[in-house]
Amino acid sequence: MSALTFSLKRRVDQRVDMSPLVCQKLLGLDPSDIGALELHNGKAKVRVDSLFDISGSDTQKIIIKNSYEKLDFIGKELETGEISIIGDAGAYLGLGMKSGFIRISGNTGLFTACEMKKGLIEIDGNTGDFLGGALPGNKMGMKGGTVLVKGNAGDRVGDHMRRGNILIEGNAGDYCGSRMTAGTIAVMGQTGKHVGYAMRRGTLLLWNGPQVPANFNDCGAHTLAFLPLLFKSFKTLNSAFSEPAAMFNRVRRYAGDMSEMGRGEILVKI
Amino acid sequence: MIINGVTIDQTFAEAFPMKATRAIITAQNEKWAMISAQAMTGFATSVIACGCEAGIERVLDASETPDGRPGVSVMIFAMGGKGLAKQLETRAGQCVLTSPTSALFAGIDGGTRIALGKNLRYFGDGFQVSKLISGKRYWRIPVMDGEFLTEATTGQVDAVGGGNFLVLAESQPQALAACEAAIDEMRKIPNVIMPFPGGVVRSGSKVGSKYKSLGASTNDAFCPTLKGMTKTDLSPEIESVMEIVIDGLTKEDIDKAMRVGIQAVCDLGAENGIKRISAGNYGGKLGPFHFHLQEIMA
Numbered sequence: 001m002s003a004l005t006f007s008l009k010r011r012v013d014q015r016v017d018m019s020p021l022v023c024q025k026l027l028g029l030d031p032s033d034i035g036a037l038e039l040h041n042g043k044a045k046v047r048v049d050s051l052f053d054i055s056g057s058d059t060q061k062i063i064i065k066n067s068y069e070k071l072d073f074i075g076k077e078l079e080t081g082e083i084s085i086i087g088d089a090g091a092y093l094g095l096g097m098k099s100g101f102i103r104i105s106g107n108t109g110l111f112t113a114c115e116m117k118k119g120l121i122e123i124d125g126n127t128g129d130f131l132g133g134a135l136p137g138n139k140m141g142m143k144g145g146t147v148l149v150k151g152n153a154g155d156r157v158g159d160h161m162r163r164g165n166i167l168i169e170g171n172a173g174d175y176c177g178s179r180m181t182a183g184t185i186a187v188m189g190q191t192g193k194h195v196g197y198a199m200r201r202g203t204l205l206l207w208n209g210p211q212v213p214a215n216f217n218d219c220g221a222h223t224l225a226f227l228p229l230l231f232k233s234f235k236t237l238n239s240a241f242s243e244p245a246a247m248f249n250r251v252r253r254y255a256g257d258m259s260e261m262g263r264g265e266i267l268v269k270i
Numbered sequence: 271m272i273i274n275g276v277t278i279d280q281t282f283a284e285a286f287p288m289k290a291t292r293a294i295i296t297a298q299n300e301k302w303a304m305i306s307a308q309a310m311t312g313f314a315t316s317v318i319a320c321g322c323e324a325g326i327e328r329v330l331d332a333s334e335t336p337d338g339r340p341g342v343s344v345m346i347f348a349m350g351g352k353g354l355a356k357q358l359e360t361r362a363g364q365c366v367l368t369s370p371t372s373a374l375f376a377g378i379d380g381g382t383r384i385a386l387g388k389n390l391r392y393f394g395d396g397f398q399v400s401k402l403i404s405g406k407r408y409w410r411i412p413v414m415d416g417e418f419l420t421e422a423t424t425g426q427v428d429a430v431g432g433g434n435f436l437v438l439a440e441s442q443p444q445a446l447a448a449c450e451a452a453i454d455e456m457r458k459i460p461n462v463i464m465p466f467p468g469g470v471v472r473s474g475s476k477v478g479s480k481y482k483s484l485g486a487s488t489n490d491a492f493c494p495t496l497k498g499m500t501k502t503d504l505s506p507e508i509e510s511v512m513e514i515v516i517d518g519l520t521k522e523d524i525d526k527a528m529r530v531g532i533q534a535v536c537d538l539g540a541e542n543g544i545k546r547i548s549a550g551n552y553g554g555k556l557g558p559f560h561f562h563l564q565e566i567m568a
Contacts, residue, residue, distance in 0.1 A: 144402075163402060182400070184401070201399070203399075203401070222416060222417070223416065224410070224416075224417055225337055225373050225410075225416075225417060225419040226401050226403070226408060226410055226417075226419050228337050228338050229336060229337055229401075229403050229408065229419075230401070230403055232336075232338075232404075233403045233404040263396075263397075263399070265399070
């Protein structure tokens, strides 16, 4: 059985809600049923087969070809299977994802992996603001799983994040780890201003020294035993994080945000 | 049955169901992992008075441990799950948490989960940090030498305790040498511990006593100095008897350990003063696991 493939026929002007096209919702449907499903396109509704050429039949392995930045909600609440995206994706990629695997060859928009619960998202390109964050007004961001970004991430990475790993091979924008409740954000590149803003708990693991905010206190240099375990858990990833050269256990520890609970930490490689 | 001049009695060892767990202690080097493991498994020879039976299973190479440091695997056995959990927590808190450079990990992934470092975290007085890595929860507890890293829980499984055999020899040094040889071989078998000092017990017991307050007392039938004044089980030439007690995760594990242990004793043979191998039982009425010596050595 070959992967169920959606090849975009034309780029529409209005945004498209792709949330019906997830593995668990397509289970048991044949390609003609899938083609007849309707997607929100701006204010209108359009049939899937009016936007995509459909081929293949394995609903647990979905490929979206010619994807572009207006395809929102890809992999929303994905429970099983895998989705590969060739091209870019819009906002809310993997929103509330419960399990499975999403891989994208291009860039993603705002709120990628927002409120994600489990699974793995691998992004070859860059991603927008609020990666792994909470929806506006909500108090809990990402609650589990792993997001790997090979490019750069926007502002507010892990806003209100509660659990899980966000791994960024490139740079992160401003307010990285803002209002974080727990979890781990690792950034190999540079970070912007106000790192760990209002952070309560959790770990920011940085390869390069940030502009440490005044409300983080320097706790000195340490060899931490949990870091080898953490790096070991990245071993299966297709990433620079899995390379032996990336591993270290010697860090400078900054505790904060002291204007909040102050149980968070910024660990900077030394 | 006679092996190399050593008579294998037609009897059996009687063992009981127990609950068991395993923990892995790592440290900066093997020396400190071993110190911590020895402390954790100290005063744990018999459930009769220690609350549990514990021992070092084996030394672990750095490549075998979760954090890539040298380590030691320890196992703890108790009569019930509650008692086991209590012993594990107390020993982890007093012997591993306190030991320089140590870290503590689960040694059994399956089974019922019991607290390993889950409650020790409160020692961190609010400064403890939790990390969920690959589905396992760890606690980082700030301590004066840095951070104590411990896995939150470990597995508790059904196990077997009280497998044993007796080595009957012409002299005390010969009995001890035979037991040492047996222990050297038995320590190579996974999933078992020999909880007594050095793996050997010289004060085997029988059930009951003339004193009402005691549930167990010396096994007079195997005491060589009582040969002339009790219903002895010893022939005139036997001058010393020593016992090896084995706890294991399964009956098969104990079978294996007994086989290699008895074989090591028999390899020394009659020419080194070893005359008989026997075993302790209670007539088969108390423990459901019976280890028939001749079947094991067949």
